[in-house]
Amino acid sequence: xxxxxxxxxxxxxxxxxxxxxxxxxxxxxxxxxxxxxxxxxxxxxxxxxxxxxxxxxxxxxxxxxxxxxxxxxxxxxxxxxxxxxxxxxxxxxxxxxxxxxxxxxxxxxxxxxxxxxxxxxxxxxxxxxxxxxxxxxxxxxxxxxxxxxxxxxxxxxxxxxxxxxxxxxxxxxxxxxxxxxxxxxxxxxxxxxxxxxxxxxxxxxxxxxxxxxxxxxxxxxxxxxxxxxxxxxxxxxxxxxxxxxxxxxxxxxxxxxxxxxxxxxxxxxxxxxxxxxxxxxxxxxxxxxxxxxxxxxxxxxxxxxxxxxxxxxxxxxxxxxxxxxxxxxxxxxxxxxxxxxx
Amino acid sequence: xxxxxxxxxxxxxxxxxxxxxxxxxxxxxxxxxxxxxxxxxxxxxxxxxxxxxxxxxxxxxxxxxxxxxxxxxxxxxxxxxxxxxxxxxxxxxxxxxxxxxxxxxxxxxxxxxxxxxxxxxxxxxxxxxxxxxxxxxxxxxxxxxxxxxxxxxxxxxxxxxxxxxxxxxxxxxxxxxxxxxxxxxxxxxxxxxxxxxxxxxxxxxxxxxxxxxxxxxxxxxxxxxxxxxxxxxxxxxxxxxxxxxxxxxxxxxxxxxxxxxxxxxxxxxxxxxxxxxxxxxxxxxxxxxxxxxxxxxxxxxxxxxxxxxxxxxxx
Numbered sequence: 001x002x003x004x005x006x007x008x009x010x011x012x013x014x015x016x017x018x019x020x021x022x023x024x025x026x027x028x029x030x031x032x033x034x035x036x037x038x039x040x041x042x043x044x045x046x047x048x049x050x051x052x053x054x055x056x057x058x059x060x061x062x063x064x065x066x067x068x069x070x071x072x073x074x075x076x077x078x079x080x081x082x083x084x085x086x087x088x089x090x091x092x093x094x095x096x097x098x099x100x101x102x103x104x105x106x107x108x109x110x111x112x113x114x115x116x117x118x119x120x121x122x123x124x125x126x127x128x129x130x131x132x133x134x135x136x137x138x139x140x141x142x143x144x145x146x147x148x149x150x151x152x153x154x155x156x157x158x159x160x161x162x163x164x165x166x167x168x169x170x171x172x173x174x175x176x177x178x179x180x181x182x183x184x185x186x187x188x189x190x191x192x193x194x195x196x197x198x199x200x201x202x203x204x205x206x207x208x209x210x211x212x213x214x215x216x217x218x219x220x221x222x223x224x225x226x227x228x229x230x231x232x233x234x235x236x237x238x239x240x241x242x243x244x245x246x247x248x249x250x251x252x253x254x255x256x257x258x259x260x261x262x263x264x265x266x267x268x269x270x271x272x273x274x275x276x277x278x279x280x281x282x283x284x285x286x287x288x289x290x291x292x293x294x295x296x297x298x299x300x301x302x303x304x305x306x307x308x309x310x311x312x313x314x315x316x317x318x319x320x321x322x323x324x325x326x327x328x329x330x331x332x333x334x335x336x337x338x339x340x341x342x
Numbered sequence: 343x344x345x346x347x348x349x350x351x352x353x354x355x356x357x358x359x360x361x362x363x364x365x366x367x368x369x370x371x372x373x374x375x376x377x378x379x380x381x382x383x384x385x386x387x388x389x390x391x392x393x394x395x396x397x398x399x400x401x402x403x404x405x406x407x408x409x410x411x412x413x414x415x416x417x418x419x420x421x422x423x424x425x426x427x428x429x430x431x432x433x434x435x436x437x438x439x440x441x442x443x444x445x446x447x448x449x450x451x452x453x454x455x456x457x458x459x460x461x462x463x464x465x466x467x468x469x470x471x472x473x474x475x476x477x478x479x480x481x482x483x484x485x486x487x488x489x490x491x492x493x494x495x496x497x498x499x500x501x502x503x504x505x506x507x508x509x510x511x512x513x514x515x516x517x518x519x520x521x522x523x524x525x526x527x528x529x530x531x532x533x534x535x536x537x538x539x540x541x542x543x544x545x546x547x548x549x550x551x552x553x554x555x556x557x558x559x560x561x562x563x564x565x566x567x568x569x570x571x572x573x574x575x576x577x578x579x580x581x582x583x584x585x586x587x588x589x590x591x592x593x594x595x596x597x598x599x600x601x602x603x604x605x606x607x608x609x610x611x612x613x614x615x616x617x618x619x620x621x622x623x624x625x626x627x628x629x630x631x632x633x634x635x636x637x638x639x640x641x642x643x644x645x646x647x648x649x650x651x652x653x654x655x656x657x
Contacts (some may be wrong), residue, residue: 011482011485014482015482015485015486015489016489018482018483018485018486019486019489019490022486022487022490023490023498026498026499026502027502029502029503029506030502030505030506034505135376135641139376139634139637139638139641140630140634142637143578143582143630143633143634143637144630144633145582145585145586145626145629145630145633146586147585147586147589147605148605148622148626148629148630151605151608151612151615151622151626152622152623152626154612154615155615155616155619155622156616158612158613158615159612159613159614159615159616159617160615160616166612283491283493283494283497283590284493284586284589284590287590288609298491298493298494298497299493299494299497299590302494302497302498302501302592303497303501303590303591303592305498305501305502310494310498313491313494314490314491314494314495317489317490317491317494318489318490318491321489321491322489
């Protein structure tokens with residue numbers, strides 16, 4: 001197994017190098033003036049100003065020179081300056097990634113708990129009304145365009161009832177969080193608020209998290225529900241479940257002690273991959289709710305053609321994806337001894 | 343199931359059951375109320391797309407995809423006799439956009455799916471058939487593409503291409519194709535590798551059938567089938583993703599008949615959405631129904647093709 005993990009980790013730098021080349025190649029489709037547009041806020045009055053910018057940032061150099069320069073800095077740990085975030089890419093990642101992790105955590109727990117419960121109900125009431133209702137609920141869920149669902153939530157709870165606002169914190173809370181008296185341990189607002197014993201800020205952060213977390217959850221419940229349903233259906237047909245029932249256990253005990261633990265194995269894999277997906281930034285959800293996390297920043301960077309930021313985010317996400325996939329594989333082999341990694 | 347039960351055991355050698363698979367899934371689809379609803383909705387959208395010139399006569403028949411605008415007022419206007427679904431900011435008629443947007447949806451769905459299958463299928467087939475270093479290299483390339491977060495990748499490429507091509511629709515579709523083929527390549531590679539070891543392929547090889555012929559005559563037809571099914575059910579997903587690109591601002595141009603484009607106007611009116619609900623609800627409903635229809639068919643399909651589910655129901 002260690003050999004397997006080692007081999008997978010060896011591929012990581014190769015993939016990341018390829019990824020950076022791919023992005024660099026993509027951006028070469030733009031001419032230097034278009035790439036310089038990022039650095040000017042209004043059209044420059046004389047063409048020489050633009051030429052100066054092109055020269056200053058080395059945008060007219062051949063692609064391999066630009067690439068080697070960039071790579072040289074990255075190897076030294078400098079991912080460059082993010083124009084869209086207004087700070088170094090590393091600092092922007094430190095600020096926005098925790099926000100995304102926070103959103104991912106707050107939506108992941110309801111996704112798993114709700115999905116597993118719904119999937120179990122569907123399986124135990126197979127082919128009845130409950131099963132069909134769960135099915136319709138889940139199909140509608142994963143057919144719902146995230147941004148349409150998000151807009152509807154905003155329409156009802158923000159514009160309609162003035163209850164749950166977009167953004168990450170209210171203005172008053174932002175002022176406190178960024179003041180010197182508030183210690184930011186994790187950059188996750190809900191956790192930092194609890195650590196600073198500020199329940200009012202915790203509550204404010206929670207109010208802002210509710211709608212985006214619900215939006216992510218509704219779209220993803222379907223996935224867990226389906227996996228749980230089919231794996232539960234498979235398990236309750238097995239001999240050991242029949243034995244458990246034959247020896248006189250109550251239906252509840254059979255389900256919770258014998259069927260459910262085994263049915264959860266596939267859920268663990270799918271859930272792991274889903275969490276990785278959430279960590280990679282809910283681009284659309286964060287944009288709709290103006291929630292300043294990595295997904296929001298990614299969309300902003302891509303749309304403004306902020307090459308340095310796109311490269312930074314892509315490398316970070318790519319590494320995260322590969323490592324997390326590996327963790328999920330190893331976890332799967334651990335949970336299910338029949339699986340051997342090779 | 344009924345089909346197998348009616349058939350006497352002696353008349354069902356392997357090749358017969360192979361041949362019977364087609365009517366079986368088709369009958370499953372046609373007998374399942376869920377997939378029937380999906381098929382009905384897709385057919386309704388086809389009818390709307392065909393009848394668009396009748397349902398919403400274009401004022402400028404040479405370029406019907408541009409939504410006519412009634413003045414230039416900034417505020418959206420509520421539904422009225424003149425504009426049954428209301429208007430967006432800039433007074434684009436939402437009803438017109440929803441009707442003609444159906445054509446855009448089919449265009450995106452069919453073109454993107456077709457091209458992705460073609461590229462993914464070709465790369466996957468080459469990878470599986472050639473094996474060795476070719477396979478190794480292609481798999482690494484696939485891995486690189488899959489490591490790139492999909493939306494970030496598609497957004498960046500679409501944003502790069504749009505000023506070059508002066509065509510948001512085309513650049514959005516290219517971006518989707520460029521970053522969607524790798525998963526199909528992986529799928530078909532796995533399928534071909536599974537078929538490659540089967541007896542009929544060994545038989546063909548042992549009688550001296552040349553390699554390319556084995557690939558085209560034996561391997562591809564056997565694996566292409568799964569790929570086509572999976573891909574055709576992804577049409578809804580592609581339309582959805584393209585709408586997301588339009589919504590974020592890199593898809594079609596303002597005023598183009600496209601659901602995502604219409605929805606993107608809503609971003610400017612979020613605090614007032616309760617008043618301007620129609621700018622979200624109508625195009626949003628069209629998009630949801632379109633995607634839902636494909637997923638309803640797909641859901642029944644997966645059940646029909648999944649041997650585990652079949653075993654459970656039969657037993």
